[in-house]
Amino acid sequence: MADVNRGNRPLSPHLSIYRPQLTSVTSILTRITGNALLLGALLIVWWFLAASSSAEYFTVVDTIITSVVGDLVMFLSLWALWYHALAGVRHLIWDNAIGLELETAEKLGWAVIGGSVFLTILTTIIIM
Numbered sequence: 348m349a350d351v352n353r354g355n356r357p358l359s360p361h362l363s364i365y366r367p368q369l370t371s372v373t374s375i376l377t378r379i380t381g382n383a384l385l386l387g388a389l390l391i392v393w394w395f396l397a398a399s400s401s402a403e404y405f406t407v408v409d410t411i412i413t414s415v416v417g418d419l420v421m422f423l424s425l426w427a428l429w430y431h432a433l434a435g436v437r438h439l440i441w442d443n444a445i446g447l448e449l450e451t452a453e454k455l456g457w458a459v460i461g462g463s464v465f466l467t468i469l470t471t472i473i474i475m
Contacts, residue, residue: 369456377434380427387424390417425470430463 390412397408411417437455440446446455 369453373434373437373456373459377431380431380434383427384424384431387421387427390420390424422467422471426463426467429466429470430459433459433462433466 394405394408394412397405412421437446437459440455441452446452
């Protein structure tokens with residue numbers, strides 16, 4: 348027989364007392380940036396396909412990609428690329444059983460965040 352009081356049971360208290368750790372947040376961000384890189388890659392492929400089809404179509408796509416929204420998407424894609432690359436390096440370090448202590452892992456997390464922001468700004472300055 349079905350449990351008729353299923354909806355009346357209390358929720359687990361961990362939802363109200365759990366404090367996200369930097370390593371878990373950076374792990375989630377790694378997954379998000381990996382998926383978000385697809386958007387930037389698709390826009391670049393669309394731009395290349397437009398360039399190879401006709402001048403009129405390329406003008407339309409180029410206008411979209413170089414608009415304020417397109418520039419923002421490309422900038423965030425650049426950040427996602429740097430973040431994902433640095434997080435991958437951090438995981439390679441961890442795969443060698445280096446830096447697994449909590450204090451070192453947190454420093455590596457901040458290094459990934461700070462390094463990705465710095466490299467994104469540096470790349471943007473160099474490109475422009």
